[in-house]
Amino acid sequence: MAKIQTVGTVKEFMSGEWKLKKKEKAALSAMASISLYPLLLSKPAAAGALTGVITERTVTAFDPIVDLVLGISYPIGLIVMMCGGIVWMIGNKEKGLALITNAGMGYIIVQMVPLGMKMLVEVAKTF
Known part of the structure; x- marks a missing residue:
């Protein structure tokens, strides 16, 4: 009988996040938050x-x-x-x-x- 392996939520599976390693996820989320920070603060x-x-x-x-x-x-x-x-x-x-x-x-x-x-x-x- 084969074991079932869970990879995370459906959202993660559909977005492809399950393919990334934990370090890559942390780096991507940090870069995204840093790059969007000025846009959120400034109002044209x-x-x-x-x-x-x-x-x-x-x-x-x-x-x-x-x-x-x-x-x-x-x-x-x-x-x-x-x-x-x-x-x-x-x-x-x-x-x-x-x-x-x-x-x-x-x-x-x-x-x-x-x-x-x-x-x-x-x-x-x-x-």
């Missing part, structure tokens, strides 16, 4: 500028959708609040009050989220 100015342009274009591309949602939030909130008032008048006070409260909070959140996102984008630009 062109890449930073390009990232800023892409971010700005993406943010401005969604402005019409944001404006549409902001414009629609008032009529929808008004209709839901009026429905809540009607439900309250019918006799279901808890459900009516929940509709009015949720519509008011939803309207405030919809109006405030774009401001918060603009603030987050400005903070992200500093990094």
Whole structure:
């Protein structure tokens, strides 16, 4: 009966690392980490500028959708609040009050989220 010899993980087998000796693996990993070290630390100015342009274009591309949602939030909130008032008048006070409260909070959140996102984008630009 033949003995089964394990050579390591599937990843090592597929990459061919199992053919290398331990000294060669250590040397290759040290060389790879040393050669990539300056690239990881440095940030090219062109890449930073390009990232800023892409971010700005993406943010401005969604402005019409944001404006549409902001414009629609008032009529929808008004209709839901009026429905809540009607439900309250019918006799279901808890459900009516929940509709009015949720519509008011939803309207405030919809109006405030774009401001918060603009603030987050400005903070992200500093990094």
